Amino acid sequence: MSLETFWFILIGLLWAGYLVLEGFDFGVGMLLAVIGRGRTSEETNARRRLMLTTIGPFWDGNEVWLITAGGAMFAAFPAWYSTMFSGFYLAMLLLLVALILRNMGLDYRYKRDSDRWRAGWDIAIIGGSLLPPLLVGVALTNLIHGVPVDRSGNFTGNFLTLLNPMSLLGGVTLVAVSLVHGAFFLALKTSGPVRDDARAVARRFAPVAALLAIALLVWVNVHTGTVWSWLVAGLGLVAFIGALVADRAGRDGLAFTGTFATIGATVACYFLAAYPDVMPSTTNAAYSLTVHNAASSHLTLQIMTGAAVVFTPVMLLYTAWSYWIFRKRVNAEHIAPQTDPLAEVKVG
């Protein structure tokens, strides 16, 4: 296997890692609007605090997968990175704004005890959890669909070029699957009413997500599939069915693993279907960016390979450790009563 191919796989893994991990915290964020609703504002707040506490220690680290995927594309395939991010300009801008507002919401929501303050940041969290999977789904599907790229490797379309039916389906599907994934995560990490609601939502949304996923994966594979991409897509769907069966049996961990595998398999299917193209040109197939013509020099790839081989296992180890530390379910009794973080402190 050439180093270019190795890095193509690694970038696929980084995107898969990003979407399976941040996928569930996007799901939890979106579900604030659905499960995080009570009869009173106190109950709403209590539910939302509980839901956010399940992803509290993880979402920030999950997001680094995106930054690493971007950095790895820059280093291993500079032409791909440059064309994609300059070409998908407004979509990228929207993505960045959504992520900024979401992060600020997650960081600042609890820093003040005021319904208005929380309501504002809740909109940021919910919107900021809905938009990124939509945009990333559209962007990645465009890499399969193909975009207008000229002779010198520059994108010549505009924002509307990106909004073709196949890519829009990709975006909507990622949102739907992330929602179910997030619901399974909540079912796994909580107990009591929030868990019941999460399971109910998962069951209600699962058929929609499954239909969308089937349509998308068939479309992608008909468009540019190989035996391997068909196979992986099939495995992804089997995992999804497995998740639903596991959920019926009350096996939260297995259900979550199932959607985890579905999202991972979908990204794998994309990368298998695209290879060796990284950005197929609809203008002229000869202008397509491929793993060969978009790659960095051999030396850069070698150095990066060394670093990835040494440091990725270390990173995975401490990430796994942090998931282990915070492995317990949280429920309403674990959440301390809401206090005003800015109330005057009495000492002595």
Next chain:
Amino acid sequence: MDALDLARWQFAITTVYHFLFVPITIGLSAMVAGFHTWYLRRHAPELLRLAKFFGKLFTINFALGLVTGIVQEFQFGMNWSDYSKFVGDIFGAPLAFEALLAFFLESTFLGLWIFGWGRLPEKIHAACMWVVHIGTVLSAYFILAANSFMQHPVGYKYNPQTGRAELTDFVAVLTNKVQLVTFPHVVAAAYMCGGAMVMGVGLWSMRRHRHDKHMYRKAARVGAVVTILAGLAVSISGDAQGKVMTEVQPMKMAAAEALYTTRDSCAEFSLFTIGSLNGEHEKYAITVPCVLSFLATGSFDGKVEGVNELKRELPGQISRAAAARGEPARYVQPADAVFTPNIPLAYWSFRLMIGIGMLAAAIGVAVLWLTRKGRADAPRWLVVAGVAAPLLPVLGNSFGWIFTETGRQPWLVYGVMTTSSGVSPTVTAASVITSMVVYTILYAVLAVVEIKLMLDYTRRGADPYHPTEQVAEDKPLAFSY
């Protein structure tokens, strides 16, 4: 304005804004980790209270540093795609390393520190913040290595077949002589920011929270010591940096001094100038003899070249060097008219960087003197200084970056690629202005929110002492949303 000007403004705005938070993140993480570790050794309640108190300010600041950093990473591809294609081979690797080695550490271990009270053994818990700090320093190393390549490109070769710069020696990139003086300078400046934050907040709180004045006195003094020591390190490394800069980018030094005519020996250092800096009119300046020669060359009678001579000589020199490396003319022929950086900007940002930094260190000295022997009642003027203290090194950092980045113009990669040839060719001015307006508004709103929160949390003061107990199965978490 065309797409190029807009992209340059956008880079300037987003970078300076991002770098208001970065040095505080680096410096304050060390201070918080320090207080937390100190508590474990001494078990003095006030040390734990300070660790948690500054930990809160740290997380408020960290959030903004992180989100504005994501914009930076994607901005290269969005606005500077020709640049990214040309140097991605060299420039991308440090960025990828930064994410893989530093960002995962910072994010994961900060999550462990915030949520880990009672869940982790105490020593491991305190160590988490040290790991966050190590992550921030590693991050600085990689990003400064990438920046140093732009200041002084080494370890690469131009490949005429692919039309881009390709890596030949990664160690040379990581040990670039510019990097070796820049990294200590920037990290020391970041410690100044962390120290000054603790000093300023401590001073102000001594007056506000009378019952806790001895605790805040300790914070103010620790902050002052860090500010002074870091200030010394900043000036020593800055001096070394000046000499390397004069060697690799003589025009930047000439611009910093608005020195138009070459001085063969004993060039004077200009402290302050009234009047034009365009070299045509007489300027009224306060100067110190021979100091510039020393700053630039290490000897009081060293020769310092002026803008006019450099303007004549440099284009030829750079062209010949590039031709010898086999690089195409498109990257080496900026019009003569733009061959100098903006001189007033370089002159004033250089002075403001130094002056503001020295002022912060001077406040540190005053604090140590006025709070000696257990004195915990700072005079009012010192409290005012305390309010300004956290801002000073942060502003000094900003001016330092404005100086070093604009002083390199018109080059994007010094001597190799001009700024105008690095911009994205197919991104329209309308797109760039849209994003610039969006970022500017968003950043302005977030700045207001962040400053308000910082002030509110400072005004409220540190929580009472609660030693951490390990959380039993059904007890509330020490930290939840």
